[in-house]
Amino acid sequence: MNKEELKNILLQVQSSALGVDEALDQIKEMPYHNLEYARIDYHRELRNGFPEVIYSPGKSLEQIQGIVTDMLKRTDSNILASRADQSVYEAILQVTDQAIYYKEARAVVVKRKEYAVSKDYIAVVTAGTSDIPVAEEAAVTAEVMGNQVKRLYDVGVAGIHRLLDNVDVINNAKVVIVIAGMEGALASVVGGLTDKPVLAVPTSIGYGANFGGISALLGMLTSCANGIGVLNIDNGFGAACLASKINHI
């Protein structure tokens, strides 16, 4: 609520066009619903472009069911639960039969209306086959958020012709998500090849000095290609959120 809007409300109160209680409501309404263990943020869609997403780890199945039930009642948006395993899916199914489980992406979607499809697409690119689960989390999330997605998997730099051969897919995208584990070099090479915004997701694929994704994370943060936006390790979901915002500009 900005200054002009506030002045407006006050003017209406002064002119008795608006009662004190109504004004109070408008100024101080609670844009969330309080379940004690969760305060569901129903204004997030307005502020942030997508409804609040349920991050599953650390929540009991009862809590997840309670949140979904509340969202079903108060919105008509699609609902997304991320990092969801089979048990989360089954718990949500007890609440609504509209739930779909994208297993590789570890995502449950309560699909209440068709996903929109954007004109431009987001390219989701992986270095290896083992990076695909993170890529699918990104791709499915982006699709739920109304984006067209093109997948380009297993084009890591150890066989760089596989990448060079598909540069078009990258250069015709509106934004590119690069997903790579080990040393994460793919992000630098893609960043050097295209003028499109590049978002990079390090994965925890690797062992030893990979340290659960640190090698790829540091590599992407210190890339010699300028201006790569880095997400947390294995955070395909976050990359999709940011890519979706850019794609919808």
Added chain:
Amino acid sequence: MNKEELKNILLQVQSSALGVDEALDQIKEMPYHNLEYARIDYHRELRNGFPEVIYSPGKSLEQIQGIVTDMLKRTDSNILASRADQSVYEAILQVTDQAIYYKEARAVVVKRKEYAVSKDYIAVVTAGTSDIPVAEEAAVTAEVMGNQVKRLYDVGVAGIHRLLDNVDVINNAKVVIVIAGMEGALASVVGGLTDKPVLAVPTSIGYGANFGGISALLGMLTSCANGIGVLNIDNGFGAACLASKINHI
């Protein structure tokens, strides 16, 4: 060069419309100039939207002068040297009197034509006064790359009304760069308030458990606000590159 273009060249060779040597040139031309100590990449502007930038640390003043001289000869673009101290500025001045020194931003620009000004603007937001040098690196870089910039400094979360009072500057931007040291919490709060793409730059401002910027870096990577793109510590330059790509979509 894609497949169609290649086929075209080959067809011209077959039909003798193009000589072998000309074809060879077109296919294998060297899109860079070799100074032995540096191979200046003159195709980067085409591929990446902005000419190669001179990263000053670790280069001798002679090398920097050599690179600038070569670029003056071969392009008519503005030239940017980042992380430049006074001595770099003076060295470049010996080569051209068009050099401008943005001291706080540690940037030298050889300004050969006016900066373009975009319709939409990039918001550059800092948590504190001490973060301003990194912010200026971002702002000046973005301006050189043809973007309008709005600066919003010292709105850290310890006095959150300073931020809430200026939400409009953030929400009317096309993309937002948040620059913060210490714990970097500003990125999360801004990320929760806006639907615009948020890029975050951790700074090395702080001491002790800040560990040269690690606390802010980790905080931004693990932000509870979804989809923040993180740059390297103190990397205002990189944030500007990515923001500029997004702003020019």
Added chain:
Amino acid sequence: MNKEELKNILLQVQSSALGVDEALDQIKEMPYHNLEYARIDYHRELRNGFPEVIYSPGKSLEQIQGIVTDMLKRTDSNILASRADQSVYEAILQVTDQAIYYKEARAVVVKRKEYAVSKDYIAVVTAGTSDIPVAEEAAVTAEVMGNQVKRLYDVGVAGIHRLLDNVDVINNAKVVIVIAGMEGALASVVGGLTDKPVLAVPTSIGYGANFGGISALLGMLTSCANGIGVLNIDNGFGAACLASKINHI
């Protein structure tokens, strides 16, 4: 025992008001009981305001039973076993039927008298739903120690209006415990909003660059809000101990 007290005892010995052995007892009594594998500290309540608490991990069930049995015999205080799983609860139940299991808080209390209730309250605030187990450890511990507690859960900064709307709960508390994972930004925002002592507990909620709670820990230690006292990762118990001391001033 301070100097004056010692002088007093010596004067009584000199005047034969006190026998040597009695004096010896008073000066050198053993304020703990030795079970070989544990020396239970029965003076801790005097020195520290609360009886020794049983930290369950690394102790065998037999050792825990032995300690509880000894405490039942020698004190009439309530007994608290922290970080207790179901098996600890059942082992204690074999020794006394006064045991209560606070499952979410992982705490077993042998409740031998009603908890006291303080006039002022401690606010326990969490960023997310997943932080609740640590919050419950803090809340239950504080209650056992005789404090009134108000819980305010899931008010993280990604939807800051949820927090701003409940500032009263924070400002009317005597001391505030903020519990947050990921980047832990909630501690900074609360610290900026209130003049009450703020204690912060980083949680291990998150993944990737969270590194088991390090991102939140470093964020809280380097907070731009001045004077936040930080506890160990997931240490709701410790926060309650310190808050209880402050609340009882």
Added chain:
Amino acid sequence: MNKEELKNILLQVQSSALGVDEALDQIKEMPYHNLEYARIDYHRELRNGFPEVIYSPGKSLEQIQGIVTDMLKRTDSNILASRADQSVYEAILQVTDQAIYYKEARAVVVKRKEYAVSKDYIAVVTAGTSDIPVAEEAAVTAEVMGNQVKRLYDVGVAGIHRLLDNVDVINNAKVVIVIAGMEGALASVVGGLTDKPVLAVPTSIGYGANFGGISALLGMLTSCANGIGVLNIDNGFGAACLASKINHI
């Protein structure tokens, strides 16, 4: 501003007891002053119990002078610049001759009225002589904030009788600040000896595996004494802020 206050203002507007513009002022006044490079938070004293403090590193002397000048104009509080070296002191002296330099504490105070003196005192305890600068930062800050302070220096655990002999100073305090480098064991021993709130500040005193204070920091965070509130490495200032809040309860 809470709900009741807001309702009140609205009622006054409705009854025309308050004009729209006055109401607007009261609701949306800017509780800070914008110097472009800094937004000085004049409501912090109300919210947080002490005026905004100038953290000197990373600010130019001109910026510091500008901030002091503005604060001199708009408040009559004492002004504190922390982490200030000689040059900061001299810069402030050019603006006001009321500046005092506490050299060991690296603090400049613009002393415009006498410091208040609390009835209860804060004990500031150090392990070694080398920890004194951090202790002085804490002690001077606490004194400026209106607290009585007792200093107890060089009572580290390698000669534990030095500590045991002064337990009274600790037990008669309202809150205790323990400052120690190396392994920081003093915090645990003090924490075990007293029922007063203990705040611990690790210092960067030490070498090798001290890693700039990490050994003391981790030691204090994992202390076997329950409920110690830990501050950032070398953060005497923060400890004083928190201790002052507790002391003023």
Added chain:
Amino acid sequence: MNKEELKNILLQVQSSALGVDEALDQIKEMPYHNLEYARIDYHRELRNGFPEVIYSPGKSLEQIQGIVTDMLKRTDSNILASRADQSVYEAILQVTDQAIYYKEARAVVVKRKEYAVSKDYIAVVTAGTSDIPVAEEAAVTAEVMGNQVKRLYDVGVAGIHRLLDNVDVINNAKVVIVIAGMEGALASVVGGLTDKPVLAVPTSIGYGANFGGISALLGMLTSCANGIGVLNIDNGFGAACLASKINHI
């Protein structure tokens, strides 16, 4: 494809010795096969001296079967799956009965022709018995790649005569792979004793300050013996690849 080869093709096109489409094929052929989830790199043998190896972790059994099936069809090379557990072996057995499982080495080989045997040998040396699995990964990989291997196990420096007594095995090798956990000192001692290239593989054998192999890794990287090439922790496979390249010079 180098410049001369390209000129040659172009000359053939000019002289019509080669059709445009054939030329196109030669220049832009796809040297890999796209299975969507994997792009198998069939030119790696030409470029890198050994066919693409299947790194098993993170791939589903179906994906591994698909890759093996495709490789069986398109090449006649031996096929190696590394880091393979029993289930990978059984999955491959369903596709071909030529699979052999080297259990200690965690390697599955589809053996379609005899391994070549080099004239010179690679020495594989371990510090302890517990390092043998990594050593076997190196030894089996090297043998599959056509190298003679000599094993020298359990000659760690705590009983240095065991090593000194076998210096001949080391000095008569063409290249030496040293595999050690804990502090990895064996690499330095071997490096000081021989003029043969020494490759070192730290293992994760150890506990506590070993930190999963970091102690050995850092020890090998900072060895006082000059010129040791270090591989990732537990990366027997990589050591064999490099040793094989050197042995085949």
Added chain:
Amino acid sequence: MNKEELKNILLQVQSSALGVDEALDQIKEMPYHNLEYARIDYHRELRNGFPEVIYSPGKSLEQIQGIVTDMLKRTDSNILASRADQSVYEAILQVTDQAIYYKEARAVVVKRKEYAVSKDYIAVVTAGTSDIPVAEEAAVTAEVMGNQVKRLYDVGVAGIHRLLDNVDVINNAKVVIVIAGMEGALASVVGGLTDKPVLAVPTSIGYGANFGGISALLGMLTSCANGIGVLNIDNGFGAACLASKINHI
């Protein structure tokens, strides 16, 4: 073999008192037995004061049986397998019925002669009950190596009177082993109280910022008490080896 001994052998060869082959044997005999997967070092007792100990992790049960069998044949010493779980014990029992399992210490001893008992004793001191398994590893190892041991458990600094009350046990020892997790402060306090050599073993007891024993390890390395010898995390065995060497001086 030192220079004098060698000269002696050569003189005997010159005088034909010793045949060439005998000399060769004496000079180059193999003081170990080669089982391919292990080279058992039978001279370690001479060089190091105790026979080679079997470190169980990473060895197959067959390998452990093979080593025990070989040692039974070639020596008459007691045999010790450290870090042994129940399955190791049972495997050794199949080879010899003289095996004893010290469960808490995770040690199997093949007891072929009574342990010697030293005149002086080693004190083994722990901070808490949870540290006892590491302490027992130290105590049992020391006893097998012929040392008298006194145990003093659960005397951590959070109740320092428990320690002060038992200072005699420490001061009458010949060498003291201090075992502590969390912040490891007990080592510093003991180190300050006694003139006996103090060896410190950090344990992995704790959570969060304990990081698997790092907090205690760093604390002990940076102790303000001078001259504490630190062992690896949880390495009770190593502490016993060193203490035994000192005790046998």
Added chain:
Amino acid sequence: MNKEELKNILLQVQSSALGVDEALDQIKEMPYHNLEYARIDYHRELRNGFPEVIYSPGKSLEQIQGIVTDMLKRTDSNILASRADQSVYEAILQVTDQAIYYKEARAVVVKRKEYAVSKDYIAVVTAGTSDIPVAEEAAVTAEVMGNQVKRLYDVGVAGIHRLLDNVDVINNAKVVIVIAGMEGALASVVGGLTDKPVLAVPTSIGYGANFGGISALLGMLTSCANGIGVLNIDNGFGAACLASKINHI
């Protein structure tokens, strides 16, 4: 003071053989002198075998002069200031002309009586020439504390015959201090060669993955040679303290 002694004093008080004030003195005397900034521990020699040593860093020259002056007055021991640079030496010279500066060892000794010379010696062994300053700190400290020392420098494992050739110096010592940087492998090799207690000091000699001594530190802590006592990085002083205690057994 133990129980018997205390009883004795009390009996004397009872029998009036001792006055209350004398008893008080005996029980509660202050075994240190309070200079406000330092409490000099004059009982440390009794408890710990050597007078309190002045650790110079972080102390002002005035503080050091004050401490030396006080010690000159109250004891007749030799006085040692460690980590002392030239300015410390000169400051002490102003107080007493008995000061000697051991420059390489960075130690100032106020030599008031001849150093004692032990029958047995401590061997101080270094891997390289660059480790000598730390070795000299150890050697000089040990000599001041009354020990005979033999130095064996530059016998690192990259040329292991240099070490093997001098094994006698090691085996005839009573205790061995091994000082090494880089990977610190010398400690393991010496530990495997001798039955004497081995103390290891990692040095910060090295670069890159040495990380200021971490590689050597971790290497020594995880040594495959059993029972090496490790000191802090560059802590020659501490090694001498512990070696001296062992040598004086």
Added chain:
Amino acid sequence: MNKEELKNILLQVQSSALGVDEALDQIKEMPYHNLEYARIDYHRELRNGFPEVIYSPGKSLEQIQGIVTDMLKRTDSNILASRADQSVYEAILQVTDQAIYYKEARAVVVKRKEYAVSKDYIAVVTAGTSDIPVAEEAAVTAEVMGNQVKRLYDVGVAGIHRLLDNVDVINNAKVVIVIAGMEGALASVVGGLTDKPVLAVPTSIGYGANFGGISALLGMLTSCANGIGVLNIDNGFGAACLASKINHI
């Protein structure tokens, strides 16, 4: 000295063809010269293929002069001092006028005979201009050791055509040294393009999350290209040693 040689000497002693003292000399001769502060290893050339190199840091100029003087007397090899600054060069010049200073490589060579030139060459490749000092250390070291070197500088992956255009230089080498800072991706790309042994040197070029070279180091260790041998950060010297051994096979 191996078994056959030893038998031979013994047989000669038996037959009196060799005196006892001569035998003693041959068996136990000291293959190094003892300067007290250094034991110069004159057999290293035999064992390791190149004379001992003087690592300058941590050595006094007097020590370096002493070592050079001794080597001039006892060998006729070229002498190399690494990591040498101007003062080292001048110190050596005082001893011999044959010293040459390779400034960029920080190397002093006492050139007493022409460098040999190998038939095959070593390729030294850098990602950027700022990596050249490390590359020159590698190149000059390799040249001194008798290798032909080809330099290929500034071909980093942000402009990958610069690299692809020069693949011949890499593929015609016998061994390739890749030198890169930041994320070090060049090593992976080169490793994927060639069948020649690739050695990788991470440099400390970069800032922030580069952490002094860690990002490049981890990236190279976890490279998706198989079998890259990694050297310590900035260790151009070590890479040259290993490359030289391989080149001389």
